[in-house]
Amino acid sequence: MARKKSKVIPLLPLRGLLVFPTMVLHLDVGREKSIQALERAMVNDHLILLTSQKDVEVEDPELDDLYEMGTVARVKQLLKLPNGTFRVLVEGISRGKILKCLEDDTCYMVQVEQFVDDIEHDMELEALRRTMLEYFEQYIKLSKKLSADIYTSIMDIDEAGRMADIIASHLPLKLEEKQQLLEAVNVKERVHKMIEILHNEKEILNLEKRISQRVKQSMDRMQKEYYLREQMKAIQKELGEKEGKAGEVEALKEKIEQVGMPEHVKATALKELERYEKIPVSSAESSVIRNYLDWLIALPWTKQTEDIHDIHRAEKILNEEHYGLEKVKERVLEYLAVQQLTKSLKGPILCLVGPPGVGKTSLARSIAKSLNRNFVRISLGGVRDESEIRGHRRTYVGALPGRIIQGMKKAGTINPVFLLDEIDKMSSDFRGDPSAALLEVLDPEQNHSFSDHYIEEPYDLSKVMFIATANTLATIPGPLLDRMEVITIAGYTEVEKLHIAKEHLLPKQMREHGLQKGMLQVRDEALMQIIRYYTREAGVRNLERQLAAICRKAAKIIVSEGRKRVIVTEKNVSEFLGKPKYHYGQAEREDQIGVATGLAYTTAGGDTLAIEVSLAPGKGKLILTGQLGDVMKESAQAAFSYIRSRAKELNIDPEFHEKNDIHIHVPEGAVPKDGPSAGITIATALISALTGRPVSRHVGMTGEITLRGRVLPIGGVKEKTLSAHRAGLKKVILPKENEKDLEEIPDVVKKNLQFVLVSHLDEVLEHALVGEKR
Structure with missing residues (x-):
């Protein structure tokens, strides 16, 4: 333990410096209060307290700006310098802690409690002293900044505390670390800290040494490699072998000969190689020619994969990876059959058009697999520069x-399946029209000699099978569209989605979420509920996301509750996915007057649309609400005009339009609606309201109406029919000219629906209106 005694002495603050007991060093003092403190010390017993500032930036420190623990020192010498500052020689005596500050205007006078180390003969302390000395010896051997003389000067010191202080004064420690050692009044605690610091410093020095050795080894290796290269050059020169650029040119020439370029391309490549040989390596053009030659060598000129003309194998692959999409599969199988017979059919250019998530890109990948061809995909979304298609002139930097051409290099063969993704999302600006540049690529009469601005030589694309994908045909320029064979993928029916979910999506998500077969079971009724109430889309992307959510919840239940199996049924779907997000139109519960059920086409498939008509006494205003588009408003006007012209035949008051205001409303007013196919539905609802005869709740209808009452064909028959089936309708009225579209409707839907094909509104009324006037 340290002995304590108290006395009053002046205080000298130090900036960025700390003095340990037994240390002797010079200080330069310039602050007025510090000079006064020195003079006061010289008058008394030459004792002064040296304490460090916590912040070296403070010019006139208060007591709170100083550490409480400092060093009581004796002023040995005081010398005034010509610049007005004082140089003082001090010797540290013991540790001193500030107890309180005494009032004094000239300098700080403080009452200090001194701590003097007891000289103890303790075996533990002696062991600690020896350990500390050994660590310090190892540190000096590793350090290049301390000489061995320092170790010699302290090795005979018997007092462990004093030895720790002297070692600390020689180490490059931060002020905070030195202050911690100074505040360690207990000798054993101080020595422990010193040993810990020496250990850390030694580890740092070892690490520095290892880093330095690695750098040196790296330098040595580089020098060795340089000497060996120089020797190799000298040997090659003696043997008469070509060296440097000459050897590189020889290797390039050999590759040009082997790659199988057409003769005119080979001639160009050899000419450029000759130029490359003559141009100095330091020239900027040298790297341009080298890059050009690398591209010519990397491109496939003759290499191709052998097509597997096995229709049954191709059909099996397409069916395994995609459910439905019969038209596309049939077109691919036709191509295979024709190629098997002719052996020389040019690659077709298919354009798969449909909403997002219906499997256009993955279908192209499956086609490549079924043909045994390499697959390459480029995305054209947002491309607005013609150079993206045709390349840049070689004169431009970069x-x-x-x-x-980049895609052909990536494919590595001259007959890949090349997917042009999002072809409808290209645009044009002052840099050219990329869609016009694609005309040459996609024209079978021209693409055998496609010209790229960078390559400058014709390249044969005639064996490539191009497949484009688009969400809509509206934004594809006519000439480009004319070069492609359009196959529309309208979307999947509910039945198809159910099969896709069972056979593809759910097994895939279970694998990705670590669920073994049997751990999760989703019933068909639950899947159908997810399809109807938790997704609204033509494709299956959101359906896959919902199944992924179920897999995550199931994984959590299995891990946290220790269950071996999770079953999702129609009743507990909401526990996994929350409340239903969507609803769909359903048949009315009873026959209604002035309400007819129309069939609508949406981007997410088909839906039913209830069209309501209300009569009120008035002056003949026709009010249309429900956020209707211009075409749908015109359909309502046409229906209204037809009824006025046929009022007597329909048993309607000829002056109904002068006595009543007619309000036509289509529910879900926030959703925009447009198109001519609601014509017969609006007319039927109007006639029902005016005659008082109800419309059958089991009938849904779609068709355009003319002023003569003719019913014209419409689109989206498959989707509209599916929505009627889902809504529980029993009879669907379609235009007669849409009879050809019935082939696309699934058999399961045809069994449950009666189709009525009409050509005039009178036929519609026969099937739609029921009962007598109420």
């Missing part, structure tokens, strides 16, 4: 070939 010039590259266009995406077509």
Whole structure:
């Protein structure tokens, strides 16, 4: 333990410096209060307290700005310098802690409690002293900043505390670390801290040494490699072998000969190689020619994969990876059959058009697999520069070939399946029209000699099978569309989605979420509920997300509750996915006057649409509400005009339009609606309201109406029919000219629906209106 005694002495603050007991060093003092403190110390017993400032930036420190623990020192010498500052020689005596500050205007006078180390003969302390000395010896051997003389000067010190202080004064420690050692009044605690610091410093020095050795080894290796290269050059020169660029040119020439370029392309490549040989390596053009030659060598000129003309194998692959999509599969199988017979059919250019998530891109990948061809995909979404397709001129800095040539290099063969994704999302600006550049790519009469600005030589694309994908045909320019065979993928029916979910999506998500077969079971009724109430889309992307959510919940239940199996049924779907997000139109519960059920086409498939008509005494105003588009408003006007012209035949008061205001409303007013196919539905609802005869709740209808009452064909028959089946309708009225579209409707739907084909509104009324006037 340290002995304590108290006395009053002046205080000298130190900036960025700390003095340990037994240390002797010079200080330069310039602050007025510090000079006064020194003079006061010289008058008394030459004792002064040296304490460090916590912040070196403070010019006139208060007591709170100083550490409480400092060093009581003796002023050995005081010398005034020419610049007005004082140089003082001090010797540390013991630790001193400030107890209180005494009032004094000239300097700080403080009452200090001194701590003097007891000289103890303790075996533990002696062991600690020896350990500390050994660590310090190892540190000096590793450090290049301390000489061995320092170790010699302290090795005979018997007092462990004093030895720790002297070692600390020689180490490059931060002020905070030194202050901690100074505040360690207990000798054993101080020595422990010193040993810990020496251990850390030693580890740092070892690490620095290892880093330095690695750098040196790296430098040595580089020098060795340089000497070996120089020797190799000298040996090659003696043997007469070509060295440097000459050897590189020889290797390039060999590759050009082997890659199988057409003769005119080979001639160009050899000419460029000759130029490359003559141009100095330091020239900027040298790297341009080298890059050009690398591209010519990397492109496939003759290499191709052998097509597998096995229709049954291709059909099996397409059916395994995609459910439905019969038209596309049939077109691919036709292509295979024709190629098997002719052996030389040019690659077709298919354009798969449909909403997002219906499997256009994955279908192209499956086609490549079924043909045993390499697959390459480029995305054209947002492309607005013609150079993206045709490449840049080689004169430009950083010039590259266009995406077509880049894709061919990536494919590695001359007959890949090449997917042009999002072809409808290209645009044009002052840099050119990329869709016009694609005309040459997609024209079977021209693409055998496609010209890229960078390659500059004709490249044969005639064996490539191009497949484009688009969400809509509206934004594809006519000439480009004319070069492609359009196959529309309208979307999946509920039955198809059910099969896709069972056979593809659910097993895939279970694998991705670590669920073994049997751990999760989703019943068909639950899947159908998810399809109807938790998704609204033509494709299956959101359906896959919902199934992924179920897999996550199931995984949590299995892990946290220890269950071996989770079953999702129609009743507990909401526990996994929350409340239903969507609803769909359903048949009315009873026959209504002035309400007819129409069939509508949406991007997410089909839906039913209730059209309501209300009569009120008035002056003949026709009010249309429900956020209707211009075409749908015109359909309502046409229906209204037809009824006025046929009022007597329909048993309607000829002056009904002068006595009543007619309000036509289509519910879900926030959703925009447009199109001519609601014509017969509006007319039927109007006639029902005016005659008082109800419309059958089991009938849904769609068709355009003319002023003569003719019913014209419409689109989206498959989707509209599916929505009628889902809503529980029993009879669907369609235009007679849409009879050809009935082939696309699934058999399961045909069994449960009666189709009525009409050509005039009178036929519609026969099937739609029931009962007598109420």
